[in-house]
Amino acid sequence: MSNPMEDILSGIKRQLHDDDPGEFHGTEGGKNCDLCNPPPAKQVADAQRLVLSEALDLGTGAQWDVISMRVKELRRRADETAATETQAAVDLPTLAAALDGLDTLIATSSRDWGVYRVDAWIWAVICGWDCEQTEHDDTCVHGALEEMAQQHGWDDATVAKARRYRAAVRALTGPAAGARQDGAQR
Incomplete structure (x- = not known):
């Protein structure tokens, strides 16, 4: 009794050999074909x-x-x-927009950001106490960070840290150092 699966495979092999007599399939002549004999x-x-x-x-x-x-x-x-x-x-543009929005919120607030030590630190980092204009005029404030340092007991290392943090925020948020993106002045 023959196995139906073997009959099907045998028929497929015969068909392969009959379709292209020039191409060798099978094991005749000692050769192997990966298709017929994997x-x-x-x-x-x-x-x-x-x-x-x-x-x-x-x-x-x-x-x-x-x-x-x-x-x-x-x-x-x-x-x-x-x-x-x-x-x-994703995070850098989002962070820049958040910091820029926070800068605007703080800068337009009626709060006196120099009265309390924590508020003065927030202003120092987000808005900056130093003058950041490339051209100075009568509206420029010089020495404000030093004044805040004296008022709140910040040492030179703390002032340097505030300037470093502010420079990082400015580099992230402004197209040019110290320039606000909306053109508004504080």
Whole structure:
């Protein structure tokens, strides 16, 4: 009794050989055809393992579990990199807009930002006590940060830190150092 599956496969092989007599399929004459006589699964798996091992810089003898761990590690790193790049691209403009809005809110407030130490620090970082104009006129205020330092007991290191933080905010929010984006003056 013949197996129906073997009959189907045999018919397909005959059809392949009959369609293109110039092309060899089968094992006649001591030749092998991968289509008709595929290599054993172990040979295929070993060949795939070798290629993956080399492509993943694991040498030539890495086992499947090592390959799997390396692939997981590379996927994790790719995801982290993509997330970091996306996060940085999204967060900087958002942060700049938030700081610029905060600058406007503080600068137009009726509050006296120099009275309390914490308020003076917020103004120093977000708005800046130093004159930041490129051309000075009668509206420029010079020495205000030093005055706040004296009033609130800030040492030279604290004043330097305030200037560093202000420079970072200014670099992020202004198209030019000290220039407000909306053209308004404080």
